[in-house]
Amino acid sequence: MRIRWILVVLSIAFCSCESRNPSAASAAVSADSTEAPVKSGNESAVITLDPIQQQKGHVVVEPARIQEIGASLSVPGQLSVNEDQTWHVGAIASGRVDNISARIGDSVSAGQTLGLIHSHEVHEARAGYQEAITELHRARAEEDYAKQRRDRAQRLLDLKAGSRQDLETAEADLRNAQASTQKAQSELEKERAHLEIFHLPFDEPASNGSQPQQEDDIPILAPASGLVLERKATQGSVVNSGEQLFTITDTSTLWMIAAASELDLSHLNSGQRVRIQVRAYPDREFTGRILKLGEELDPTTRTLQVRILVPNEAGRLKPEMYATATLPEPGRRPLLAVPDAAVQEVNGVPVIFIRHTPNEFEARPVKTGQHLEGKTEVLEGLTAGEDVAVQGSFLLKSQILKSTIKDN
Numbered sequence: 001m002r003i004r005w006i007l008v009v010l011s012i013a014f015c016s017c018e019s020r021n022p023s024a025a026s027a028a029v030s031a032d033s034t035e036a037p038v039k040s041g042n043e044s045a046v047i048t049l050d051p052i053q054q055q056k057g058h059v060v061v062e063p064a065r066i067q068e069i070g071a072s073l074s075v076p077g078q079l080s081v082n083e084d085q086t087w088h089v090g091a092i093a094s095g096r097v098d099n100i101s102a103r104i105g106d107s108v109s110a111g112q113t114l115g116l117i118h119s120h121e122v123h124e125a126r127a128g129y130q131e132a133i134t135e136l137h138r139a140r141a142e143e144d145y146a147k148q149r150r151d152r153a154q155r156l157l158d159l160k161a162g163s164r165q166d167l168e169t170a171e172a173d174l175r176n177a178q179a180s181t182q183k184a185q186s187e188l189e190k191e192r193a194h195l196e197i198f199h200l201p202f203d204e205p206a207s208n209g210s211q212p213q214q215e216d217d218i219p220i221l222a223p224a225s226g227l228v229l230e231r232k233a234t235q236g237s238v239v240n241s242g243e244q245l246f247t248i249t250d251t252s253t254l255w256m257i258a259a260a261s262e263l264d265l266s267h268l269n270s271g272q273r274v275r276i277q278v279r280a281y282p283d284r285e286f287t288g289r290i291l292k293l294g295e296e297l298d299p300t301t302r303t304l305q306v307r308i309l310v311p312n313e314a315g316r317l318k319p320e321m322y323a324t325a326t327l328p329e330p331g332r333r334p335l336l337a338v339p340d341a342a343v344q345e346v347n348g349v350p351v352i353f354i355r356h357t358p359n360e361f362e363a364r365p366v367k368t369g370q371h372l373e374g375k376t377e378v379l380e381g382l383t384a385g386e387d388v389a390v391q392g393s394f395l396l397k398s399q400i401l402k403s404t405i406k407d408n
Contacts, residue, residue, distance in 0.1 A: 059392030077258030085250035095119030116217035132188035146177035
């Protein structure tokens with residue numbers, strides 16, 4: 001319907017142009033004129049070019065024919081970040097966010113400080129650490145005293161001035177003291193690990209009057225080098241422990257998430273190499289490799305999700321770009337195809353130019369398929385044997401556009 005509507009619009013434009021200025025239209029037929037007349041039929045626009053104009057425009061005509069061409073399979077999809085190389089940075093403590101230094105689009109390195117969190121949990125952790133140190137010192141002192149008592153009881157027993165019961169009691173007290181020391185040591189290591197998680201020094205920073213100590217704020221560190229894709233933290237905002245603050249991704253590789261038809265699954269395998277094309281770079285191809293095929297079909301579309309790894313060292317590809325993955329099918333198959341140069345686009349519709357007489361060309365909309373070996377598959381609108389302008393089609397297209405501009 002869309003193709004039909006465009007044809008009707010073109011026909012009306014061409015008819016109105018001729019009816020308003022019939023003398024100009026007839027004058028354009030002159031062999032010396034550089035502009036070819038455009039007629040409108042019921043279905044298509046017809047352009048007239050004499051042999052001299054065709055020669056100047058390098059118009060070459062060949063019959064359309066069925067050709068044996070290496071077939072390929074095209075799978076549509078969309079680029080996304082590589083989740084294996086993406087990190088979601090969360091708050092490791094509740095508090096107020098200070099000194100945000102990273103912004104969306106910034107490149108950061110591993111260990112770089114993205115911001116700071118001022119949290120009361122730091123003071124509690126330091127207090128727990130100091131209390132654990134004090135408890136360890138006390139436990140060690142009790143262990144030393146219990147050891148002295150045990151040694152004294154042993155000497156008295158050796159001199160037959162003490163009883164074995166006193167020695168056994170002293171040894172039991174020493175074991176209890178040693179257990180208390182081990183417990184205090186474990187508690188200290190736990191509190192030390194707490195501070196290590198916060199990436200803070202064990203010693204409390206020096207006092208600086210009543211001003212808060214920046215050295216005692218918890219740094220938000222980049223876990224790896226990459227690009228800041230998302231930032232949810234803002235200066236002065238209050239966050240809870242575990243709340244996501246930043247998303248960092250390494251864009252040197254991306255994923256393409258494609259949707260393969262159920263009928264094409266026999267041609268897809270993990271590890272298979274594919275060619276990637278995106279709209280932003282229509283004349284450029286990228287390479288990719290199939291990582292994984294999905295486990296189940298989408299019940300609505302009857303397609304299977306295919307994950308493709310796409311190298312992106314130059315950074316040209318961006319997440320969320322639409323893409324098409326193409327891979328060769330085994331063997332060759334017959335296709336009705338024309339050279340890529342024969343297909344032009346008019347108002348978003350692919351068009352080829354059919355020569356009916358030595359001087360008349362019909363601008364016919366077609367439905368195209370795959371691009372293979374420099375040729376375009378024609379699915380609808382063309383019959384084998386029809387004469388097609390395989391070179392110089394841009395000149396024919398320009399005549400249509402020129403007529404439309406004049407009419408306006």
